[in-house]
Amino acid sequence: MAFDEAIETYLVHLGANKSAHTVKAYATDLAQLAAYLEDRGLSGFGETTEEVLRQFLVLFKDYQPSSRQRKVYALRAFFAFAQAMGWIDVDPMADIAAPTVRKRLPKVLSQSEAEALVEGDEQTNPRDRAVLELLYGAGMRVSELASLNIEDVDFERCTASVRGKGNKPRMVVFGTPAREALFEHLGARRKKRREPVFVNEEGRRLSVRTFHRIVVRAGTKIGKRAHPHALRHSFATHLMEGGSDLRVVQELLGHASLRTTQVYTHLNLDRLRNAMESAHPRGREDEGGRGKK
Incomplete structure (x- = not known):
């Protein structure tokens, strides 16, 4: 061939x-x-x-x-x-190693910062508040939001059927605040089941870039740099801080591998370690490696 x-x-x-x-x-x-x-x-x-x-x-x-x-x-x-496919007998890439990429821990907002960002102010319109609620309150990917239709949302059960990475279907769970935000945003349009949940003034589906702008604008209002994935990271981290099981977080995020979710375990441990070092007399280490008195 x-x-x-x-x-x-x-x-x-x-x-x-x-x-x-x-x-x-x-x-x-x-x-x-x-x-x-x-x-x-x-x-x-x-x-x-x-x-x-x-x-x-x-x-x-x-x-x-x-x-x-x-x-x-x-x-x-x-x-x-x-x-x-039988086009080649020997794979010439078999012995070529990929470079190692150091995985950086995701940056997250504190719980109070995330709450302030989502709540917004009197100038935050219903559409933007619904976007922020689903990004932080449900941990949705921005691509999932962009493709979400009204018929995908079960308002009674507070769930949404979305297509995640690799076009794989998954179920998203959200809370009452997100449902109320969606009700306010959609109004009578909630009955138009085949329409996108989020549209612009011309009735067209919002672009991924517009979702980014909504989050950046909301972050600016509270003096923080924010992007959609930071809200997803915050969603997962705050679940871990609240005692959620790692596999539950994996399911809620739609991760295929538990290894991907484990980054939030490391992030949570770092926060606990920082809190101990700053607040406990035996939590800090001196140059000799022993706790200070």
Whole structure:
């Protein structure tokens, strides 16, 4: 099979399981590889050896580790697919390791800061308050909010059916404050089940960028830098601080792996450690490593 045709076939396969964002990123990475091979007069899988791929990846040595890691993941997935399809016998990416990316702990708001941001002021309109309630009160992703339709929401049970990462369906749970905010925002439009929950003045679905602006504006009012994912992080952290089980938090966030959720355990431990160090005489350490009296 021709290399370009193989890429197209793989991207169609990828689109059935991954988000549009992932497909676009992988398509860019594979297009760059195809262009690299063409510039060097290489064609087909037969000439795409491990050494050729290593030389290709060296071109991106000055990129951020996360970007280089994604490129390796994209190539790995493509060549693994090619091997599974019988297009190649040996996977040239099998022994190429991805760079390690140090995972940074997410920044979160305190509970009082999050409450103040969501409550807003007299100038906060019902639509924006409903957005903030669902981001913080339900831990929704901004992409899930953007695609949410009225028919997806069960107002009696305070739940919503959404499509998460990889287009996987999941159930979101929200509280009474979010339901009341939705009632106020939607008004009589609540009966128009097939319409988007969040629309602009022209009746069109809100863009992801608009959701970001709503959160940034709300954060500015309380003197904090905020973005949609910070509210999701805050939602998870405050659940952990309140004693929620890690697997419950995993379910509420829609994480496929418990490992992804465990970052909030580390974050909560850091907060507990800081509180102990600042408040308890035996919580601090001197230069010798012993607690101060």
